Amino acid sequence: MAKNKSSHLEVVLIQLISDVLEKSNNEALNYKQVSAKLNITDPDSRETILDILKQQTQKGVFVEAQKGKFKLKDLKTFIIGKVDMTADGAAFIIPDDEFEKDVFVSARKLHNALHGDKVKVYIYAKKSGRKNEGEVVEIIERAKTDFIGVIKISDRFAFVIADDKKMMQDIFVPLSDLNGAKNRQKVQVKITDWPEGVKNPIGTVITILGEQGENNTEMNAILAQYGFPLQFPPEVEKEANAIPEQITADEIKDRRDFRETVTFTIDPADAKDFDDAISFKKLDNGHYEVGVHIADVAHYVTPNSALDKEAYGRATSVYLVDRVIPMLPERLSNGVCSLRPHEDKLCFAAVFELDNKANIINEWFGRTVIHSDRRFSYEEAQEVIENKTGDFSEEILKLNELAYILRDKKFKNGAISFESTEVKFKLDEDGKPLGVYVKERKDAHKLIEDFMLLANKKVAEFIAKKGKGKQKYTFIYRSHDSPNLENLGNFALFAARFGYKINMKSDKDIAKSLNYLMEDVEGKKEQNVLTQLAIRSMAKAVYTTKKTSHYGLAFDHYTHFTSPIRRYPDVMVHRLLAAYLNKEKSADAEEYEIAASHSSTMEKRAADAERASIKYKQAEYLEENIGNLYKGIISGVTEWGMYVELADNKCEGMIRLRDLSDDFYVLDEKNYCIIGQRKKKTYQLGDEVQVKVKKVDLSKRQIDFSLIQ
Structure with missing residues (x-):
């Protein structure tokens, strides 16, 4: 064996020996005892065990407690952690134990570990002034085995080039495992094997997403990349379709009935799933009864049902630029559970008696039945607030007044108001972006938000x-x-x-x-x-x-x-x-x-x-504007470039440091800026700059700008 460089076999043997010594309850063992516990009987192999014990004792891994008998030194020679891949194919292992330091592993010592994998790492004896370095000896758990990418097919073999920047290797696909995929299509591929010492993993195509650049293909690729299924399993759809919309008299009898109380929903204009409604009634004592009624999904989705298991797995609906991927099948999300107007609906509610200063006099929690009188869009409700007239204007104006008081109390108590900009796209029928705009939050949005916050807080x-x-x-x-x-x-x-x-x-x-x-x-x-x-x-x-x-x-x-x-x-x-x-x-x-x-x-x-869907649409929008000039603001700085957010449309792209030819620039992370080493010119986060759209890479969702100096 080489004296200075451990072979992978040697590292594995060190791990096995360490495991034996660790389980010996601090009793020192000789090389024969260690060999016996490893079921090694061959004399040459036993000699190898002795050599390793002596070598690693010199390096400080083991100690010779008695002549010829060894113990594990009270130092961690192995750690468990997650792989954090760098741009050059090496990685840092982030230990599970937060008190341990990160361990650097070179690309050739990762031994097929991928970004996010949980691994066991052998730590080399540290040299003075050097960072912790190590070698992966076991992949405990893969972060993922499915990847999205473009397939390239030749006469004899095929490769998938993954969209994931942290996936450094192309995935080899035998022609027998293409499953109908055609050259240059976007596909989902599953890694099925990766023999030790082989450069590329082997995989099989499991989903054909479609042609590169098509809107549907790219949106589905994003969903698949982040592990969200593209459709519901048949048994889940079947279970959802079997749920009756009819509400029985017995079910209503067990609930508090709000069907005669003024009730309405306020949602985005294009929403189909209405899961919250507000009821309003002026009481004889001059107070107000405000009910926050929430779709009673738990009544329909019972524990351990197929619907429940699917909802648990997804855990959330996903809102991409042009579509919603619901947590529940459409039958429930847009139908049975959705609080549509002029229909009886089952709810779970938080009901409050409020005085004129929005003080809570009484509260009640329980199951209700409602009948929504009106479905407002935010814009329609805002018109009522601004014009002080329209459907249910008296109720909406009083709710808005109470919401202002609740909001004021919240901020006086120390709440923080973050109003970040929300980017929206105008899309044509094919999903192509025609324009970009910033969504404005007005009183109608805040009214709903404040009563939802009140319900959430009081239930908790x-x-x-x-x-x-x-x-x-x-x-x-x-x-x-x-x-x-x-x-x-x-x-x-x-x-x-x-x-x-x-x-x-x-x-x-x-x-x-x-x-x-x-x-x-x-x-x-x-x-x-x-x-x-x-x-x-x-x-x-x-x-x-x-x-x-x-x-x-x-x-x-x-x-x-x-x-x-x-x-x-x-x-x-x-x-x-x-x-x-x-x-x-x-x-x-x-x-x-x-x-x-x-x-x-x-x-x-x-x-x-x-x-990711926003980044894709921004790139698609600016692809039509290559060469155009824009004003922007520096929104981020990294060691390889600075991000610029355009003032007009909030699209974000990068000016790469290698493209700045007037000086050699380096990152000053603490001061959020980059500095020229010779002329000391500084580009600071928040600075206004003028840029030109230089290049757009749709597959990577990347926009490159040139700085106009």
Whole structure:
């Protein structure tokens, strides 16, 4: 064996020997005992075991406790972690143990591990001043085996070139496994084998997505890339179609009847799944009864049914630029469960008695039946608010007045108002973008949002207060931690360059100054950059059974109760709330924590898929505008380039540092800028620049700009 470089076989033997010594309860073993535990009887192989024991003792992996007897040194020589692939094919292993440092693994020592895989890594003895380096010895769990890409077919073989930038290898496909795919089509391929020492994995085509560049193909490719199925299994559709729309008299008898109370929905103009409605009634005592009625999905989707298992797996609906991929089949999402006007519908509700100052006098939670009188679009409801006339104007204007008071209380308590821009596309019948615009949020949007927040908050508080310590009731909360002060400090330094001050004395001071910033920045060129940076400095909201607060909303307890048609956590919340209202015992916390974690993961995937569809449409839009000049703002800086967001249409592309010929530029990460090494010219996040559309790569969803200096 080479003295300085361990072969892969040697690394595997070191691992096996380490496992034997680890299981020996700290008893020192000689090479014969180690060999016996490994079922090695061949004398030459036993000599190899002895050689390794001696060599690795010199390197500090083992210790010779007695003459000829060895123990594992009290150092971790192996770690478990996830592969984080770099652009050049090497990787860093992010340890499961947060107190361990990342380990660098060169491309040739990954041994077929791919981005995101869970692996076991042998750590080499560290040389002074060098970072931890290692070698993958076991792939414990693949992050994924399915990839999306373009297939290239020759006379003798075929390859799929993956869209995923982190997938460095082409996937070899035998001609017998094409399954009807044609040259240059976009396909989904599954890796079926990858022998040790072979450069490329072997796969089979499992789905033909269609021709490159076609809208349907590209949108389906995005869904497949992020692991969302393109259709519902037949048994799920069958189960959904068997559900009757007719509501029985017995079912109505067991519910609080709101069919004679004024009720309406307010949703986007193109929405088909209406999962929330508001009822309104003025009471004799001068107070107002406001009901937040949510589609009773849990009544129709029962635990462990085919529908339930499919909804759990998806965990969320996915909203791409031109389509919605629902969590539930259309029969439920747009039909049985959707709170369509002029139809009796089953709901789960949070009903509040409010005084004129939006103080809650009474609250009630339970199952209801409603009959929506009107379906408003946001635009129609906004017209009523602005013109003070129209259908149900008295009810909408009073709800808007109460919503303003609720909103004001929320911000006074320390909630943060993030108003980031939402990009929308005007598409032709083939899905081709004709224009890009920014969606505006007005009072009608905020009215609905404030009453949904109230329902979510009060449902969470109701359960949180029911039991403490070991007596607490298992529930699904929406948790949002306080921001990391180091991240927020960096953001505060950057915001100060634009003249904005962040007071970091307390959580309330932080929230107050962030809100002032958001008000001041509205409509200014730096609005989106500062908003996005502020959001990035915050913790990410997640689902959990832990009874924790929501920092961004300044609520002690918060949940998601209001969208069960499109979010599985809301379905779980309805089930748990119904059980506890029926005096049932607390549910299994471990089971629900696993479900909460899965829902958080799928929520992130759905958000990534949505962003990918926006990136694709932005690239498609600018492909028709190559050579055109635009004004923009620097929205991001990296070691290889700076991102620019165009002022007119919010499309984002990159100016690559290698294309800046007037100097050698490097990234100053701490100060969010790039600096020329000779002339010291600086390009700062938030700077205005003029760019030309240089190149568009639709398959990679990439836009390249040239800087006009």
